[in-house]
Amino acid sequence: MSKTQRLAQLARQHGTPLFVVDHQVLRSNYARFRRFLPRVQAYYAVKANSEPAIIRTLYETGASFDVASLAEFMLVYENIRKLPARARQDFIWDKIIYSNPIKDRKTLEELDPYKPLVTYDNREEIGKIRRHAPHAGLALRIRVANTGSMVELSSKFGASPGEAVDLILEAADAGLTVEGLSFHVGSQCTNFDNYVQALSVSAAIMEESEVRGVPLQLLDIGGGFPARYDRHVRPFRDLARILNAELDRLFPKSMEILSEPGRFMVATAATLVAEVIGKARRDGKQCYYINDGIYHTFSGILFDHCPYHVRAFRRGRKEISAVFGPTCDALDVISQAEELPDLKLGDLVYSENIGAYTHASSTRFNGFPPAQVVHINRK
Numbered sequence: 001m002s003k004t005q006r007l008a009q010l011a012r013q014h015g016t017p018l019f020v021v022d023h024q025v026l027r028s029n030y031a032r033f034r035r036f037l038p039r040v041q042a043y044y045a046v047k048a049n050s051e052p053a054i055i056r057t058l059y060e061t062g063a064s065f066d067v068a069s070l071a072e073f074m075l076v077y078e079n080i081r082k083l084p085a086r087a088r089q090d091f092i093w094d095k096i097i098y099s100n101p102i103k104d105r106k107t108l109e110e111l112d113p114y115k116p117l118v119t120y121d122n123r124e125e126i127g128k129i130r131r132h133a134p135h136a137g138l139a140l141r142i143r144v145a146n147t148g149s150m151v152e153l154s155s156k157f158g159a160s161p162g163e164a165v166d167l168i169l170e171a172a173d174a175g176l177t178v179e180g181l182s183f184h185v186g187s188q189c190t191n192f193d194n195y196v197q198a199l200s201v202s203a204a205i206m207e208e209s210e211v212r213g214v215p216l217q218l219l220d221i222g223g224g225f226p227a228r229y230d231r232h233v234r235p236f237r238d239l240a241r242i243l244n245a246e247l248d249r250l251f252p253k254s255m256e257i258l259s260e261p262g263r264f265m266v267a268t269a270a271t272l273v274a275e276v277i278g279k280a281r282r283d284g285k286q287c288y289y290i291n292d293g294i295y296h297t298f299s300g301i302l303f304d305h306c307p308y309h310v311r312a313f314r315r316g317r318k319e320i321s322a323v324f325g326p327t328c329d330a331l332d333v334i335s336q337a338e339e340l341p342d343l344k345l346g347d348l349v350y351s352e353n354i355g356a357y358t359h360a361s362s363t364r365f366n367g368f369p370p371a372q373v374v375h376i377n378r379k
Contacts, residue, residue, distance in 0.1 A: 004313055004350070007273050010374055011348055016275040017292035017371035019359050021049075023057045024377035025269035030061050033225070033261055036240035039247055043097055045223055045262025046072040048356040053375045054266060055079065064095035066223075066260040070107045073098065073116070092116055093137075097220065099182065099260060101125065101141045101157050108132035119182050119220075121159045123170065130174045139182040139220055140168055142205065144198035146186030158183065164205045165212060172214045180218025180256070181205060188263060188306070189224035192239050196246055203250040219251065220258040227267035229306070229353050236264070263356040270355030272297045272308075272371060276347045277326060286321040288343055293325015293332045295365040297351075297358045301334065304357040310334060313348045316341030323349075327366040 011018050033042050043066040044058050052075060055065070059079045067073045073096065080091045092114050101121040105128060111118070112133040120126060121141040129136055143158025159167050171178050181202050185194035199221070206216050226233050247257060278289030292298060300306045310323045318339040325332035362370035
């Protein structure tokens, strides 16, 4: 059975809109990451898609986890809740990082008993952590170049490299354990020089920190690993070749290297199936209305700056068409230029590579619920 036949079968069985997650692709993406970056421990960024079944599959595959809220931490914790106390604590130490540099007081108080690894990037956060989560280990997040990344993060997070060592020493003087550095080059980073520059800056900061009395043993190189949305995205192996060379050149083998791949793991693992619910010709252009849109699975068009192509199961001569979502809001425009055949009401369409930052940010705007989720190839 072909992929499109399987999708059509699932749509007939479950209805639409349908968000289909292929767990074999999840396992394959994780294996590929580990194969090309053997020194780098992969901490899945749960925010990319927090479906419990996705977390479970990656847990069973051996992944670690990057969480950015207490709720995400607890989603991961569900998988280790029944472990013996020592094994559970070892997993939290070794395989979870709380990567949001800004945390409210209540979150820190609830995290503290778990003694997690958390990031920080400013002086105020040091005081908060000292008062409310003194048992946490710390990683200082620094600001690095985000040039050319699809989603820029450096304007919101990251200490300037010039103040980094002072912040490390200040945290250590406050009685906290500073374990390492963290950075993020921006989401869907296709400018690999961002990584090269960030690694060089990190190495210099680590060297100065050791000279000034606080040696660091951990480096979190963040996320940004690009998903192969189309042929214009350079292969992951090209980035891995650069990263491996720089890591070996700049850091000793004893350095623990972490990463936070989210999009890379889950983007290509999901496909949306939707139904044509309306059709009109406006100003000479064919327009289709489908039962999923910007406020639902296609939310990544807005929040993630990522276009998703709409493809048809039906064959035929194609024309440039507009595709709209089901809500009454004029913002609900999926595309003004999709090549589609003449579709009928009730026909199915699909969008591939739509697993990251899509269903995770779906809403119930206008009373339309998010797409139903179906998991395939879980074992």
